[in-house]
Amino acid sequence: MKLSKLLLAATAASMLALPASAAEVKKIGLAVPNLQADFFNQIKLGVEKHAKEKGIEVVVVDAKNDTNTQVSQVQDLMTQDINAFIYIPAGAAAAAVPTRLAREAGIPVINVDRTPEGAPGDTFIAGESVQSAYEVCKYIIGKAGGSGKMAIIHGQKGTTPEVDRFTGCKKAIDENKGVELVDQQWSNMWSADEGFTIAQNMLQANPDITIIFGQADGLAMGAAKAVDVANLSDKVIIGGYDGDVSALEYLAKCKGPFIATATQSTQKMGVLAVESALAVAAGQKVEERQTPNAVLTTCENAPEFVKSHP
């Protein structure tokens, strides 16, 4: 009696184990919006490094910020019989179509950074921008003495990070009565040259700006250049976001108007994405939302992040 029960349990266990081994992950498809952006490149590096350790092949496709290209590329990934799909939607419109394609193929979908409305993946991995943006703005406002005229250089209008980072920063502004938000402008590519031009125009219109928040490090670095050119380096304080390698190197020097950023755990996001893909494929339950949070980075802790990016 006992033996038969044991046998039954054993067969049940082996039957349970079967689908897990059948869904072994050998090849992961990674769809990236734009590898020119350091942020996505770091995620890619994280995915590749971790997958290599696990002996998994990674196929990367780069949509160059075009949703149409991305849908085509995802079709091609499906043709290559990938076992799991890591999806970072391109553009402001996080298209639901790639998720549907992957669902049709019956493979795990892991969303990183952005998630399409109405078609969620198995898990969504992204930093929590609101809180980290609040910390950056609180820090730079504090360094400026809690008052002064402030400007914000936004990212691409309407994207999730743009909206969230503004929400967080606005909270810090509202907490300091002496801070006046005098100018806000939007960029398209989150890039340094845009940050430079926008900041230059802002300083032209309001020469007494003392605090600038750039929603990405590229924008903040560009703004820092504009401030240098205008000879205002000792009067203006700039905050950024993302923790790009070049920005961390800048901060580590402890010199210049750009003094703080929030370093996103980009490589860790890549590792988490691979881990989640493996877990979902093995039939385990994965948290709906995973938030590897960004860390406030200043001249003090920047050097260690330069050495090894989180």
Add this chain to the structure above:
Amino acid sequence: MVADVKERQGFAGIVLPSLRGATGPLIGLIVLCLFLTFATDKFLSVRNFLNVLDQITVLGVMAVGMTLVILIGGIDLAVGSVMALAMMVLGYLNVVAGVPMGIAIPLALLVASLNGLIAGILITRFNVPAFIATLAMMSITRGLANMITDGQQIIGFPAWFNMMAIVRFGGFLTLTVAVMVVVFIVGLLYQRYRHGGRVLYAIGGNAEVARLAGINVQRATVLVYVVCSFLAGLSGMVLAARLDSVQPSSGVSYELDAIAAVVIGGTSLSGGTGGIGGTIIGVLIIGVLRNGLNLLSVSPFMQQVIIGAVIVLAVTAETYRKRK
């Protein structure tokens, strides 16, 4: 049996002359397909072939219009922006204003065509060079497209709209691919058999001679830009169906892809030679190349290099052949 043979001759009679001057690109396409067939076992399958057709619909429809413009020695840099504007008009009318698709789509196409009308009038009546006129329209239409929703995307089309790009009728054609095929066939027939089609070559060869020969060059030029913008709008409808959403940032630099497809297909940028047959080959080359490079897991940076090299190769091979 006899009718069968006749029919086949008729078919060859349409397709083969349309490919004249595009034999180089055609050979290139065949070599590319052969290479990919041996390089990866994933390439040669019905499923992948249908994927490629899905993937080239937007470019294909747009490139037909661009071919007509380039044939008369013009250029249209505004097609990518016009496409985005048509998509946003469609999204606004259908989703925000609740206008049924049957009315919203024609209205969006009308708005797109208007852009071509303005560009055409600028070029013919005000003697603005085509490059400048369409460059200006590119900027204006992109701005307008962004203004409709203040840069936001629009989602929430009826479910059947996305199905047009997904469901394969008879296991073969999605409706969006069917739209492209119809545009191809109408374009080929018009270019070969209609007076209006022959006129384009005359204008591209020498506009002044064409005028003296009694061709209304101005009217033909305006019409060509209207048709090109209309097709850009139509490609926008196809893209909206494919993405199930519209966003004003769509189609950035698509005009360059369209020009590349036309040029790879053997149409001369100075006008007068080439045609839609070659452009179809050009579109297929770009489509197959992008698809094949993805299947081979070539790194994204390397892909850019290879696509550029293919453009250079296609064009130099063609000019070399002509000089001989």
